[in-house]
Amino acid sequence: MTSDHWEQQLIERTAQRDSEALQSLFERYLPMVRKMFWPYSLRLFDEDDWLQRARFVCYRSCCIFTPHRGSRFASFYQFNLHNELNSLVRYELAQKRLAQKQALSYEVLCEQSADGIERQIEFNAMISQCDEIRHYYVEMLSPSEQAALRVLLGEYSEAEVCARFDWTPRQLQGAMQRCRRKYRQYFNV
Structure with a gap:
């Protein structure tokens, strides 16, 4: 057959x-x-x-x-x-689901002081901005650089990425270097 x-x-x-x-x-x-x-x-x-x-x-x-x-x-x-x-x-x-990411229960808000609520609101705004910045940064990376970023963030080991993409360790190091360089350029570090 x-x-x-x-x-x-x-x-x-x-x-x-x-x-x-x-x-x-x-x-x-x-x-x-x-x-x-x-x-x-x-x-x-x-x-x-x-x-x-x-x-x-x-x-x-x-x-x-x-x-x-x-x-x-x-x-x-x-x-x-x-x-x-x-x-x-x-x-x-989707922008309309942005509120779901930042939602807090009424019980949690009641337990917090007014100062705690203000800090939580500021924190949610900061997280929202970080999500947008992260999204644009990741979008400008190539797929190989995105894989290298996941290694840098500890989501995957170097061995996993090398095996999955059939890379040598040197190729992975090159992708990680490009990822770092673009990070420094994007965030002016």
Whole structure:
């Protein structure tokens, strides 16, 4: 049985709600899924959340995929994942949800003194400004520099990044240096 035929059977079985077929198909595309999520850092959204979302997108893609239209499932699934990521980023950056990031419960406000409330309001304003600055700084970095930034911030180890991007330690050090240089230029440090 050819690889394409086997994949087509998995797609058809997944569309018929076969969870084992979905798992097999998802595991086949797992490296692509992880690589797509790598440059993003969404608030309260970790890799496990992304994998769950990507598994759902895989199922949804299987349900609507039609192979006779000339496209391959891999590119179709990647396109759908990219759209899902864009939706998540738009949701995260929407101005109307800015209040959710800064919300405090009434009970917490009652427990704090007037001075504490003022400090909290100032802190929320500062956090909002920092989020905007961080967003613009991260946007100007290339994907490799964003990965290096995640190493610098301690989110990933150097070994993980080198393995994931097939880099030598020297290439990673170069990306980290470019990241630092752009940081100094951006913040005039």
